[in-house]
Amino acid sequence: MKLTRRNAVTALTAMGVSVSVAGCTAPVGDDSAGGDIDEPGHTTPGDEPPVDGLVATAETLYPSSVEVTAEFVETYVHGRAIVDEAYLVEIARAYATVDEHAHEVSGEPFVELTGAERDEVLEDLGVGTATPNPDGGGSEHVRFYLFEELLYAFFVSAEPAAVYDHLNPPGRPGGTETYREAIGE
Amino acid sequence: MSAERTPEDDADVCVIGSGPGGALVAADLAARGYSVVILEAGRWFDPDERHVQMELALRNGYDGLEVWEMGGERDEYLTLEYDVPLNTERVKGVGGTTLHWGAVTPRLHEEDFEMETRYGLARDWPLEYDDLRPYYAAAERELGVSGDEDNPFAPPRSEPYPMEGFPASQADSVYARGCEDVGVRMHTAPHAIASEPYDGRSPCQGYGTCIPVCPSGAKYSADVHVRKAEADGARVIDRAQVHRLEHDSTGETLERAHYTTPDGTEYEQAADAFVVACGAIETPRLLLLSASDAHPDGLANSSGQVGRNLMGHPYVTTVAALEERTRQNEIGFTTSISHEFYDHEEVPTSFQFEFSNVAEYAPMEIVSFTEEWGDDLFEPFDTHYGQVGSIVTAVEQLPDPDNRVTLAGSRTDNHGRPIPMVDWHLGERELETAAFAQEVAADILTAIDGEVVWQSDPETVGMGAHHMGTTRMGTDPDESVVSPELRAHDLENLYISSASTFVTGGAVNPTLTIAALALKVADHVDGRL
Ligand SMILES: Cc1cc2nc3c(=O)[nH]c(=O)nc-3n(C[C@H](O)[C@H](O)[C@H](O)COP(=O)(O)OP(=O)(O)OC[C@H]3O[C@@H](n4cnc5c(N)ncnc54)[C@H](O)[C@@H]3O)c2cc1C
Ligand code: SF4
Numbered sequence: 001m002k003l004t005r006r007n008a009v010t011a012l013t014a015m016g017v018s019v020s021v022a023g024c025t026a027p028v029g030d031d032s033a034g035g036d037i038d039e040p041g042h043t044t045p046g047d048e049p050p051v052d053g054l055v056a057t058a059e060t061l062y063p064s065s066v067e068v069t070a071e072f073v074e075t076y077v078h079g080r081a082i083v084d085e086a087y088l089v090e091i092a093r094a095y096a097t098v099d100e101h102a103h104e105v106s107g108e109p110f111v112e113l114t115g116a117e118r119d120e121v122l123e124d125l126g127v128g129t130a131t132p133n134p135d136g137g138g139s140e141h142v143r144f145y146l147f148e149e150l151l152y153a154f155f156v157s158a159e160p161a162a163v164y165d166h167l168n169p170p171g172r173p174g175g176t177e178t179y180r181e182a183i184g185e
Numbered sequence: 186m187s188a189e190r191t192p193e194d195d196a197d198v199c200v201i202g203s204g205p206g207g208a209l210v211a212a213d214l215a216a217r218g219y220s221v222v223i224l225e226a227g228r229w230f231d232p233d234e235r236h237v238q239m240e241l242a243l244r245n246g247y248d249g250l251e252v253w254e255m256g257g258e259r260d261e262y263l264t265l266e267y268d269v270p271l272n273t274e275r276v277k278g279v280g281g282t283t284l285h286w287g288a289v290t291p292r293l294h295e296e297d298f299e300m301e302t303r304y305g306l307a308r309d310w311p312l313e314y315d316d317l318r319p320y321y322a323a324a325e326r327e328l329g330v331s332g333d334e335d336n337p338f339a340p341p342r343s344e345p346y347p348m349e350g351f352p353a354s355q356a357d358s359v360y361a362r363g364c365e366d367v368g369v370r371m372h373t374a375p376h377a378i379a380s381e382p383y384d385g386r387s388p389c390q391g392y393g394t395c396i397p398v399c400p401s402g403a404k405y406s407a408d409v410h411v412r413k414a415e416a417d418g419a420r421v422i423d424r425a426q427v428h429r430l431e432h433d434s435t436g437e438t439l440e441r442a443h444y445t446t447p448d449g450t451e452y453e454q455a456a457d458a459f460v461v462a463c464g465a466i467e468t469p470r471l472l473l474l475s476a477s478d479a480h481p482d483g484l485a486n487s488s489g490q491v492g493r494n495l496m497g498h499p500y501v502t503t504v505a506a507l508e509e510r511t512r513q514n515e516i517g518f519t520t521s522i523s524h525e526f527y528d529h530e531e532v533p534t535s536f537q538f539e540f541s542n543v544a545e546y547a548p549m550e551i552v553s554f555t556e557e558w559g560d561d562l563f564e565p566f567d568t569h570y571g572q573v574g575s576i577v578t579a580v581e582q583l584p585d586p587d588n589r590v591t592l593a594g595s596r597t598d599n600h601g602r603p604i605p606m607v608d609w610h611l612g613e614r615e616l617e618t619a620a621f622a623q624e625v626a627a628d629i630l631t632a633i634d635g636e637v638v639w640q641s642d643p644e645t646v647g648m649g650a651h652h653m654g655t656t657r658m659g660t661d662p663d664e665s666v667v668s669p670e671l672r673a674h675d676l677e678n679l680y681i682s683s684a685s686t687f688v689t690g691g692a693v694n695p696t697l698t699i700a701a702l703a704l705k706v707a708d709h710v711d712g713r714l
Contacts, residue, residue: 170517176380180352
């Protein structure tokens with residue numbers, strides 16, 4: 001399964017961010033918060049997270065059957081930043097924590113590492129057992145802004161049925177049909 | 186939605202509290218042309234915030250308080266023998282607890298109004314089901330109820346539900362096999378959730394987070410009627426905590442409501458009629474806080490009944506590991522229930538079964554405590570996700586004068602007023618009913634090859650989110666607080682719009698009845714003015 005800009009738009013729409021994309025047929029809620037991602041004059045803070053770093057993190061977190069694209073993470077994080085301006089800075093800080101740790105552990109940037117090495121960096125940082133906390137330090141901040149953020153994006157954007165047979169996880173406006181569908185064995 | 190919190194000049198009606206009890210009265214009277222002011226302790230929550238609130242609930246090990254900003258000094262209370270969690274079970278905000286509720290909206294049954302006559306239990310209501318029937322129909326239209334007429338135990342109705350109901354779930358079809366085996370009849374539940382566009386509301390989008398927040402607005406919340414009241418000229422003063430009601434020199438007519446705003450400033454709102462709609466905990470508290478020389482035991486309390494007969498619906502749960510998968514968390518609400526045990530002959534008190542569509546942790550919840558990622562992230566889903574079922578039971582609690590709300594003396598809230606003290610326990614009857622219900626639930630789940638893995642302990646479940654009974658209705662002023670017109674026996678212009686006026690609570694969710702009574706209150710206030 002490939003995650004594209006369209007999946008990111010679906011996620012953002014579920015979160016109430018209105019995103020104007022030509023030909024987009026994302027599910028439409030009755031209301032929307034925040035602004036428009038393609039709004040002229042929409043600016044982003046200089047302190048941006050590197051897209052390749054976010055792709056590398058998402059590739060590590062998501063099951064291997066999922067192909068992550070740069071447009072997916074880029075659309076998603078910029079959409080989120082419309083509602084919360086400090087967001088990009090926080091994501092950038094969280095990624096910097098991971099990247100610094102990668103340098104410390106292996107002398108390489110996180111993006112240059114193999115899948116197994118990236119796992120090790122995250123594990124060593126304590127992200128697996130950390131309590132997510134936007135105001136916390138180190139691993140808690142990473143758990144909140146990278147780990148859970150990217151997983152939330154996945155749950156509300158992807159077609160989870162492709163990974164496990166759950167058609168409409170909470171947070172996703174997937175309508176009122178799936179809860180009735182028979183389960184195929 | 187102005188931040189201006191000074192009182193309104195020349196108000197005809199002052200409504201205190203903006204949950205369904207207050208909002209429906211306010212909207213109805215404003216539409217009839219009265220000058221209405223609503224005083225609400227909580228704040229306005231903008232519908233645009235709801236996606237952010239949903240995310241908060243899904244992502245961060247939600248503790249039941251954060252999303253609606255409950256807790257803290259304003260909301261303090263004390264409990265005695267039983268620890269009764271209150272602040273996860275109510276909301277202070279424009280729209281009240283319906284911002285958070287599950288929106289299941291059955292009517293009370295005919296027998297609930299006649300418990301003494303039929304079974305020698307508790308007291309009869311001074312009303313019959315037929316008196317409320319037109320108000321129930323109107324309440325269903327106001328709240329926008331979706332439902333199907335398939336409940337063989339439901340009281341008679343003369344019109345269809347405003348919208349078609351939500352069909353039973355895949356999980357229900359599994360539970361249904363067990364029910365059939367055990368001889369329990371299942372049926373669908375009515376909901377104040379739009380199944381089609383209704384009254385400017387979106388149909389349900391399937392976000393699945395109905396409790397605690399619906400981002401689409403498909404689920405009714407009483408801010409809908411606060412907005413309608415505003416559109417008809419009513420004024421809403423949010424973050425206005427009313428701490429005393431003041432009467433004239435005769436002690437028979439209320440003149441003013443005293444309220445405090447966030448900066449500690451106190452104001453007085455005058456009006457010709459007052460409607461107290463603060464829920465069954467804060468309503469008696471406000472009356473007790475308003476004691477005076479003419480009403481030394483608290484306002485409207487010559488009967489001594491203010492605060493007494495507090496009832497809830499203790500909810501007990503039976504969870505089973507199943508042999509087969511069920512679709513869990515694909516929708517946020519219960520689609521099927523059973524009133525098979527709406528009965529006082531086989532069981533000491535009635536109970537309602539609710540068959541869960543959210544028996545499993547939601548995927549995001551599982552992930553939020555996972556220590557794995559990558560291909561291991563979905564391991565819990567691959568092996569047994571959805572192989573779980575649960576039956577939740579709402580148990581009827583009979584009124585007991587010793588279950589009561591009083592004032593906690595020296596313990597005070599953010600503005601220095603005594604906080605409520607809740608002394609509540611379950612009686613033998615309710616415990617016996619709960620034990621029986623747990624047995625039947627276990628039989629149903631075992632009949633579908635489930636292995637019961639957990640049952641809640643009725644002794645510790647608390648009274649749940651349905652608070653009722655603390656200013657009960659009756660014809661005898663020595664035994665009750667309000668008349669069948671919902672007016673205080675002791676004061677000519679004080680009305681109460683709340684489940685606090687319920688004489689008994691049945692085993693069904695109370696809010697449709699609160700709404701029906703609110704529309705009745707509006708008729709009586711109109712008649713008086
Ligand atoms: C998790 C949950 C699920 C629920 N599910 C259901 C369900 O499925 N079906 C059902 O029927 N019911 C359900 N309920 C219960 C339902 O929400 C309540 O019955 C209903 O909201 C009560 O209406 P009310 O207007 O009497 O009180 P509330 O809705 O509680 O409103 C009272 C308002 O008064 C305000 N207030 C209190 N004191 C003061 C004061 N001194 N000054 C000014 N304002 C004050 C409060 O801030 C509040 O906004 C549920 C509740 C919860 C918590
Ligand atoms: S499932 Fe619940 S939260 Fe979602 S749209 Fe329907 S009512 Fe609202």
